[in-house]
Amino acid sequence: MLNLAEYRQRPALLADWLPWAGLIAPGVVLNKDGSFQRTARFRGPDLDSATQGELIATSARLNNALRRLGSGWALFIEAERRPAADYPHSDFPEPLSWLVDEERRAAFEESGHHFESGYHLTLAYLPPEESRARAAKLLYENSPGDGVDWSGRLDAFMAETDRVFDLLDGVMPEIAWLDDAETLTHLHATVSTRRYRVGVPEVPFHIDALLADSALVGGLAPMLGDQHLRVVSVRGFPTSTWPGLLDDLNRLGFAYRWSTRFLCLDKAEAEKELGRLRRQWFAKRKNVVALLRETIFQQESPLVDTDASNKAADADAALQELGSDQVAFGYLTATVTVLDADPAAADEKLRMVERVIQGRGFVTIPETLNAVDAWLSSIPGNAYANVRQPIVSTLNLAHMMPLSAVWAGPEKNDHLGGPPMIVTRTDGATPFRLSLHIGDVGHTLVAGPTGMGKSVLLAKLVLQFRRYFGSRVFAFDMGRSMRATVLGLGGEHYDLGADGGIAFQPLARIDHEATAPGRPNGWKAACCMKA
Template sequence: MLALKHFRDKAAGVSDLLNWAALFEDGIVQCKDGSFLAGWYFQGPDIQSSTDGERDWLAGRVNAALSRLGAGWATWTEAIRTPAASYPPPELSHFPDPISRLVDEERRRQFMREGAHFESRYALLIQYTPPLRRKSKVADLIYDDDPTERQSPADRVLQAFQKAISDFEDAIGDAVRLERMRTYIVTDRHGRDHLRDELVNYLQFALTGEALELNIPPAGAYLDAVLGGRELWAGDTPKLGEQFIACVAIEGFPMESWPQILDALDHLAIPYRWSSRMIYLDQHEMLAELRQFRRKWKQQVRGFVSQIFRTQSGTINEDALLMTREAEAAIAKTSSGLFGAGYYTPVIVLMGADRAELLENGRLAVREVLREGFSARVETINTMEAWLGSLPGHAVPNVRRPLIHTDNLADLLPLASVWTGRDHCPCPYYPEGSPPLAHAATVGGTPFRLNLHQGDVGHTLVFGPTGAGKTTLLCTVAMQALRYAGMRIWSFDYKRGMLATSKAVGGQHYDIAGEHGGPSFCPLSVLESEADLAWAEDWIAACFELQTGRPPQPGERDAIHRAMLLLRQAGSERTMTHFVSQVQDETIRAALRYYTLEGALGRMLDAEHDSISFGRFMVFEMEDLLALKEQAAVPVLLYLFRRFEKSLDGTPSLLMLDEAWTMLGKPAFRDKIHGWLRLLRSKNCAVVMATQSLSDAIRSGIMDVLIESCPTKIFLPNEEAGVTGTPENPGPNDFYRALGLNETQVEIIRTATKKRHYYLVSPEGRRLFDLGLGPVALAFAGATSPDDIARVRDLERIHGRQWPFTWLNEKGVAYEALQ
């Protein structure tokens, strides 16, 4: 006869260790001990730029919400650090040339390199264990309710739980952004519907470290068997399935706490799950614990003999006296009702297939915790209990006995987050799902997804002193913007900073009024529509006013109009010389002769046709043009503006103005930018303006419009940012404060590293980031010196379109593997 006892092993399995029983309601799990469990994903504010007052407010709001919880309640506040490997796939980008594709491929490989980038998610789970049934029966005897309205105990507890978590969500919702873990339905490829739940998926992740979406069994049970179907080897370093488990216990707290005291853990470049469990007590339970604590220390203030004979001559134990006073202060604090208390157990759980690497990561976490003034250790014989206690819904294992108040708890929790930007471009005019403009990095290897757009507005201001990396930023933005299909870039450059970048990606770079002979234009060449005709007449009137100091009189306007009609009939002969020959007013002829071949500006404005081709990436060097007097510069600017405006057809466009406030010195330029900021949004065009002079920006006369119209601002490092001036001569700090920055933000700008860090401020968030440029990107975006520019021109003349690869070879950049 076959002995069956060999196959009836009674040893506990993983499912026997778990407290989860069934999915009871939408987003609510019932546990084996009768408790209910619910959860949220949450996102706290990015506190890097927050003042002390803002941090205190956040901690105070969270304390107010947590202090409402009492006996039977427990929370798990969790920060999950996972590798970030979400660089947009190549098919979502539309780079039109080999160099921009090469630069993006370099950035992709840097980003995707294993262990290079990590990002954090945050979860808050709450559990309520109802009182014992006998206590409920006593309450039923005390309160005389209508018997016909009585609910079943389970329904009554569930209803109370749902109301309590709704009230809790309202109380904490103004401090952090909450998203409830809910039930949802998916349809498989066979057309069958399956029930899934975000809370169950999270419990699966907390248990195994694997992000999976599970189908819920019929009737929602049995979750312990569904989630716990793994082999478990216990020991100092347990192994669940293929994953080893290590736990770091945080203990030995410092003498005082402050908001986000453990924020450094959010910057660790290792994967982990940091679980902060709090088991709450009612006020009378807290007071009983504290009084017992006070009694223990009070007995140690004086010696045994002094206590027996009640003398005051014995030696006083100062440490015991101090602890007694602290206990009395805690009792007073608890009695106020403004603070709750409970048992706090923080554990950092690490999981991985490589045991040696896992333990090394554990030691790294210990060192970081020690650096913050806490004690920490990698668990050994207590690992299993520490791991079980970290799982949401398991309030019994690994309870740390010392009490803490909820205001200290609010300081210890991972409430602050690192703002990483949107993972897609938010502009509604771009195709849905378009990738962000660029991927950068911030503290702790956390990725930062750079977007200039806030909704459909992409206007951006860039402020920074000379040599801080402003031109490199603009070049990088331009190259990365080419990822969007049909992108057109117009850049008004200053000192040829964008020459190498534009030529490398197949763009055109023109020196307007340059010493080597710049391009020439035919402003009256396009007269087909009535709008073209009206603009041409206004342009002639502007030229006339620049020469005479007065606008044309009505009769002179009529003469201009008649001459323009004749010029339109002339077909191809539409030069300034032809116009002057057609106009019948001698005053107009004399004023406009300056712009014909007979005058000084004829070389630029009296061509038979434009000598430039208007493509997808146009760069106009403005230094020499802006050095001219207004009679020469303004007509050229007005014509370039006209060509730019006519190129806007709804496809993505970018207008970049380097040293914008040098250009704003020209009234024509200033008035045009004023209008552009208000109108170009509807044309799907973003304006990026950069300057090194904050004072010029403030005094430009349109600073209020710039701040209102440009929701995104990027500040470059400035070691003088903290310098305060006088009312007559404001300093950099005064200008930064006028732009709405607080003292913390100004300090970030002051201490940031030049040519590496950039500080972005937008309505969605604030973050110091690093472009993380590789050798290929730097070879072009960083080629801004006069020697680099001269060499690029030489190589282009010798090698033609192949010059970028020769340039990379000269720089010693290995690029072959990226092609």
């Protein structure tokens, strides 16, 4: 990243190209160029359960948060598709419950590999130059002494990122800042083929050398460690966008890193760039011959380049949206990186990614000569590599960034201290883990038409609930739907009211006065559970 040839004579290492220097605050990384960065993990709405109105409202609120950032700010939004955990192992007390779980395990493993996505948002900020900071001090009386107040800049960065976090907290179902260890683990996962938790060193600096544990080999077909590296970049964009535009990437059955980098622009800089584009397209409406003919004959030419006229009108509409503070603008770079030990398999994965992206109207290019530079642009904190020139609004960014997520459920049941109750599979090779507990509350309602399998689901929940040590089940059913399950588990099944045996009669004395002291007269409600 920096020119170190005058200080040492040796080949450049991967660590030399990484932007990170060290940790200077909880979860805050100081980069080599003097910028700060901070990372949060999040999970967006699930498109399969969200309505169109909810997605539009989410995109609007996300745009409201992102449009407040100006020049010097960079956003790195990453979706990492990674292998999911294996089917959990549990000790069942009965042969039937164990056999059912083993059949479910075999069906789960037979369906192939499973993957789930993790989402991270990195906010990076490069403070202004010292000359601009000194000029700003001249406008204030009793300003601090000479030099740059780096502590004040760090406090301002953390305060601004907290404001953005508060705005996103009402948009995302889940969002939280990463601590030091989680930050190092996330950064390590972006530049390595290995996956493990990274501890925080006693002196948390030179983290570029600490995290770079895989060699990078350049060329037309680069390699990271022993894995072949393939990168596809987005060159062209569709004429219109909508929320969750690239959600199909979340359903691919292999690992990848989908990175979206957005370099924010101030309002003045965006107006300057949009004005230049408007003048450029407006001048292309008529060629030189048509302009000379109009000048000589004093008659306007009827032939106009309609495409250039439409693009000039589009730039004018963008200026109007910018002037009314509806959106902000910036430079967008979107890349998808895949790794595989087999070069042919890596190329096939790249083609599948291109098929999904191009199916949404984008124009993509598989990187060859520019592959290393494109991969470096996907690393959080690197705002200099592979800068793409098309200017994009924050609303389009909210539509194209990896926002939506297929919810895979919690990895464990924290209340019962064990694995999820049921592990199955949903769309796109994504596992689904079902736990009935939210905190310490396990209330559940199952509703549906008659004959659609509600009783089968309840019986399956009973069988899988036996994976927890000391579990006990009491069930009231109708039509003996639980009888086979209960007897198979060695339990006792009572047929209430049959042949004059055991029966319930909760309203037997409803017409008599209460004789027990303190008990009120009147009706007493009874709740019956019907499976």
